[in-house]
Amino acid sequence: MFLWIIKRDLLLAMRRRSDVFTTLFFFVIVVSLFPLSVGPEMNMLRTMAPGVVWVAALLASMLSLGRMFSNDYLDGTLEQMLLSPQSLSLLVLGKALAHWLVTGVPLVLMAPILGIQYDLPVDALFVLTISLLLGTPVLSLIGAIGAALTLGLRGGGVLVSLLVLPLYIPVLIFGSGAVEANMAGLGYDAHMSLLGAFLLVSLVFAPWAAAASLRVSME
Amino acid sequence: MLQGSNLACVRGDRRLFKDINFSLEPGGLMQVRGPNGSGKTSMLRMLCGLSDPALGEITWCGAAIRSLSGDYYAAMTYMGHLSGTKDDLTVVENLCISSALAGLEINETQACKALEHMGLGGRETLPVKVLSQGQRRRVALARLLVCQTKLWILDEPLAALDVSAVKLMQSILEQHLEQGGMVVMTTHQEIDITAASITQLQLA
Numbered sequence: 001m002f003l004w005i006i007k008r009d010l011l012l013a014m015r016r017r018s019d020v021f022t023t024l025f026f027f028v029i030v031v032s033l034f035p036l037s038v039g040p041e042m043n044m045l046r047t048m049a050p051g052v053v054w055v056a057a058l059l060a061s062m063l064s065l066g067r068m069f070s071n072d073y074l075d076g077t078l079e080q081m082l083l084s085p086q087s088l089s090l091l092v093l094g095k096a097l098a099h100w101l102v103t104g105v106p107l108v109l110m111a112p113i114l115g116i117q118y119d120l121p122v123d124a125l126f127v128l129t130i131s132l133l134l135g136t137p138v139l140s141l142i143g144a145i146g147a148a149l150t151l152g153l154r155g156g157g158v159l160v161s162l163l164v165l166p167l168y169i170p171v172l173i174f175g176s177g178a179v180e181a182n183m184a185g186l187g188y189d190a191h192m193s194l195l196g197a198f199l200l201v202s203l204v205f206a207p208w209a210a211a212a213s214l215r216v217s218m219e
Numbered sequence: 220m221l222q223g224s225n226l227a228c229v230r231g232d233r234r235l236f237k238d239i240n241f242s243l244e245p246g247g248l249m250q251v252r253g254p255n256g257s258g259k260t261s262m263l264r265m266l267c268g269l270s271d272p273a274l275g276e277i278t279w280c281g282a283a284i285r286s287l288s289g290d291y292y293a294a295m296t297y298m299g300h301l302s303g304t305k306d307d308l309t310v311v312e313n314l315c316i317s318s319a320l321a322g323l324e325i326n327e328t329q330a331c332k333a334l335e336h337m338g339l340g341g342r343e344t345l346p347v348k349v350l351s352q353g354q355r356r357r358v359a360l361a362r363l364l365v366c367q368t369k370l371w372i373l374d375e376p377l378a379a380l381d382v383s384a385v386k387l388m389q390s391i392l393e394q395h396l397e398q399g400g401m402v403v404m405t406t407h408q409e410i411d412i413t414a415a416s417i418t419q420l421q422l423a
Contacts, residue, residue, distance in 0.1 A: 007316075075304065
């Protein structure tokens with residue numbers, strides 16, 4: 001059941017590859033624009049790299065949030081999911097996981113390559129990738145709540161950003177903070193532990209909150 | 220088995236209906252009738268638990284459907300105005316996935332048999348987006364053939380169907396009722412179904 005929903009969403013993403021590539025290209029272009037506009041000042045690029053990559057990842061993952069439930073809402077499949085004998089929270093968790101696999105994982109894989117543009121040392125690239133690996137699932141999970149709350153509303157896309165962006169701030173601070181700490185020669189364990197804690201908390205609470213919002217939105 | 224008492228529905232500041240009482244036993248068909256906008260779809264959405272009645276209570280086997288949730292959903296199949304099919308998936312994928320999400324995993328052979336029966340033989344591997352409106356309906360209705368639920372709640376199941384499909388649908392419903400199933404449906408078409416008990420629920 002849980003696997004079926006993931007399989008279904010991945011199959012749909014495969015049939016509509018353009019959606020996946022839009023997110024990825026958005027991320028690549030935004031990250032690449034900064035070195036071009038700021039100029040080839042190595043020290044400055046190195047200090048701004050973690051922040052830029054993280055903000056771009058955050059915006060890219062938000063770009064596709066609107067589609068998480070709205071397509072299913074329009075063709076009636078969401079209605080059927082609400083009437084499934086299985087727990088709706090589990091279904092939402094599956095959808096969030098599929099969203100992460102489709103939008104989050106490509107960003108994580110692209111990040112070290114893009115980091116080279118900023119002249120990041122190898123160990124900083126490693127920390128950046130790990131921080132994104134821990135942080136991007138949180139973005140998908142929290143995003144699911146926002147997407148569920150704004151389902152079927154006009155101008156839902158803007159509203160979703162207003163709802164979700166403030167909740168993304170802690171992930172942004174500790175994600176980019178980990179890389180900065182590493183470059184300053186400090187340990188990054190504390191940042192990673194906090195990112196891991198965010199992930200665990202959102203794994204437990206976000207599906208439940210999103211499921212409750214879906215029930216309200218569908219009435 | 221399925222009972223509603225003193226049901227009322229309010230949309231905005233309009234009251235669509237009030238004091239609706241009914242009870243449906245195994246083998247029974249209930250037809251919800253009324254002009255456009257009289258609350259037929261709202262009624263069906265209440266019956267399947269997608270929305271709450273403003274007043275009154277709906278019970279299944281004596282327990283409120285709210286408290287049953289999962290157990291009730293396992294015994295019920297709802298088919299609304301929207302087909303509930305994915306345009307980008309093929310016909311057979313749609314049927315397999317929608318059944319799996321409804322809690323019943325079927326293999327491709329079973330799915331193909333149901334589709335064949337619904338007159339969709341040879342079109343199993345086409346994406347649903349290339350099908351006509353009536354064919355999409357048939358894909359959605361094919362789920363009734365594979366599901367093993369007792370209660371079917373159908374909102375305009377005959378819309379967009381041609382004459383032969385309407386006949387087929389009638390025989391499917393009759394067979395379900397014969398086996399002790401229950402059907403709640405709305406339709407504007409006249410249909411002649413022979414069932415142990417047929418009740419009409421007239422909304423103003």
